[in-house]
Every structure is written in structure tokens, then in C-alpha cells.
Amino acid sequence: xxxxxxxxxxxxxxxxxxxxxxxxxxxxxxxxxxxxxxxxxxxxxxxxxxxxxxxxxxxxxxxxxxxxxxxxxxxxxxxxxxxxxxxxxxxxxxxxxxxxxxxxxxxxxxxxxxxx
Amino acid sequence: xxxxxxxxxxxxxxxxxxxxxxxxxxxxxxxxxxxxxxxxxxxxxxxxxxxxxxxxxxxxxxxxxxxxxxxxxxxxxxxxxxxxxxxxxxxxxxxxxxxxxxxxxxxxxxxxx
Numbered sequence: 347x348x349x350x351x352x353x354x355x356x357x358x359x360x361x362x363x364x365x366x367x368x369x370x371x372x373x374x375x376x377x378x379x380x381x382x383x384x385x386x387x388x389x390x391x392x393x394x395x396x397x398x399x400x401x402x403x404x405x406x407x408x409x410x411x412x413x414x415x416x417x418x419x420x421x422x423x424x425x426x427x428x429x430x431x432x433x434x435x436x437x438x439x440x441x442x443x444x445x446x447x448x449x450x451x452x453x454x455x456x457x458x459x460x461x462x
Numbered sequence: 463x464x465x466x467x468x469x470x471x472x473x474x475x476x477x478x479x480x481x482x483x484x485x486x487x488x489x490x491x492x493x494x495x496x497x498x499x500x501x502x503x504x505x506x507x508x509x510x511x512x513x514x515x516x517x518x519x520x521x522x523x524x525x526x527x528x529x530x531x532x533x534x535x536x537x538x539x540x541x542x543x544x545x546x547x548x549x550x551x552x553x554x555x556x557x558x559x560x561x562x563x564x565x566x567x568x569x570x571x572x573x574x575x
Contacts, residue, residue: 379562388468388551388567389506402562404463437505449494449557453505 348373350440351420352454360462365425365432367457371440378421379451380413383435392436395421428461435459464489466554468566476574481542483569485552486534492554495528495535496563500549509550510537513557539571547573 351370359365371378376397381389391405395415406413410428415421425432435458439451465488475481487495496511512519512526512535519526523542528535539546549570555563 381565389565391562391564394562405562449496449511449555449563450508451496451498451506451563453498453507455505 350438350452350454352436352438352457354457355455356458356460358460358462359428361429362427365428365459365461367423367425367436367438367459368420369423369438369440369454370420371438372452375440375442375452377441378415379439379441380421380423381437381439383437383456385434389437392423425459428459430461433459433461464492464554464564466552466564466566468552468569470569471567472570472572474572474574475542477542477544479542481539481546481571483537483550483552483571484534485536485554485566486532487554487564488533489554490530490533492556494555494557494563495526496553496555497526497537498551498553498565500551500568502548506551542573544573544575547571 353368378395380392383389393406393413394402398417410426412424435456437453437456439453441451468485493514497509498506499509500506510521510524510526512528523540525538549568551568552566553563
């Protein structure tokens with residue numbers, strides 16, 4: 347059973363370009379969470395999704411950021427018109443459905459975005 | 463919404479000594495408190511968790527305590543070893559509810575030889 351898969355692991359973009367980060371949850375998991383980690387800071391919640399639904403996006407900046415988790419395929423975090431302040435590690439985590447939720451989040455290896 | 467505070471931000475202990483990391487939370491509805499360990503350049507991984515119906519839980523050299531009245535919980539590592547060096551995150555959330563898990567800012571633990 348493969349773990350949470352994120353790609354790309356490293357992404358370099360110039361200011362103004364778009365960044366797309368992908369996350370495939372663990373098999374059987376239908377809940378996906380995105381967190382941002384800045385250097386020397388903690389894991390800051392961004393968005394919580396279930397298949398085809400955004401459950402909580404209270405941590406997402408109102409502009410330029412969007413996330414989706416389609417019925418088929420990976421979850422995608424999209425950052426438009428990137429700025430230097432978007433440089434960070436973006437971690438995806440998945441968990442089982444809430445009715446059987448053990449609570450544990452399984453994290454991917456993270457995608458490290460560098461904006462030049 | 464939930465807010466989790468974690469202290470200290472950095473902690474250095476001599477190998478073999480104990481380490482204690484403390485966290486507070488704000489939402490009295492939170493009932494699930496996991497701790498994650500993140501080694502340098504790696505993914506965070508769950509090391510232990512506690513639910514609000516217990517006050518203490520142990521797993522070998524690791525223990526967590528929870529004080530619901532005061533809304534704080536702590537991680538205790540005894541007989542520390544070099545491989546315990548990492549960043550530790552506390553978190554809080556609500557079990558069996560569509561809710562996010564909120565993390566503290568982390569504690570960088572250095573085990574000194």
C-alpha cells in the first residue's frame with residue numbers, strides 16, 4: 347500500500363508563473379488536507395477536501411490559491427501568479443473517512459516551491 | 463477557531479536526560495491531541511496521540527498527558543537518544559467530525575552527546 351504521493355518534490359517558478367502541486371492520498375483515504383510549512387515555522391492549515399467537495403478552506407489565501415480533489419485523479423493545489431512569499435514546503439496529508447477516522451494524518455514527502 | 467500554542471521553540475537536552483514539550487489549545491470542543499515528529503527533510507509522522515477521555519498515555523520512552531480543565535497537554539521523552547533529535551509538533555482536533563487538525567509551531571529538539 348503506497349503512502350501519500352506528492353509531486354513534484356521540488357518546483358522552481360519565476361514570479362508571475364503558476365504552480366501546480368499534486369497529491370495522491372493513500373489507498374482507501376477520501377480526506378485530503380494541505381498544509382504550508384515556512385522555514386522555522388509550523389504546519390499551517392490551508393484547506394481540507396473530500397472527493398469533489400471543499401470542506402474547509404479557511405486557511406487558504408483569498409486570492410491566487412485554489413484546491414480541488416476530483417472524483418478521479420489526485421488532489422491539486424494551484425497557486426497563480428506566484429510571488430516570492432509563496433516559497434515554502436507544501437505538505438499534503440490524507441486520512442480515512444470520518445466514520446472510521448482513527449484521527450491519524452498520513453503525510454506525503456512535501457513539495458518544495460521556490461519562487462525566483 | 464482552534465489555536466494551538468507550543469513551547470519551547472527550541473530545546474537542548476543531554477543524551478539520557480528527559481525532554482518535555484508543552485502545548486495549550488483554545489477550543490474546548492477539541493478531543494483529539496496527536497504529536498508528530500519531523501526529521502530533517504522528511505515528512506511529519508505520528509508518534510503518539512491522546513483522546514480526551516484519558517489523562518495520560520505511554521508508549522515505551524514517550525508519554526503524553528492531558529489536562530482538559532486547563533486546556534493543555536504535554537509530551538515527555540525519557541532516556542533521550544540521538545535519534546530523538548527532530549522537530550516535534552503538537553496538534554488538536556475533533557474526532558469523528560469533519561474538522562481540520564491544527565498544529566503548533568513546533569519544537570526543535572537537540573540531543574547533546
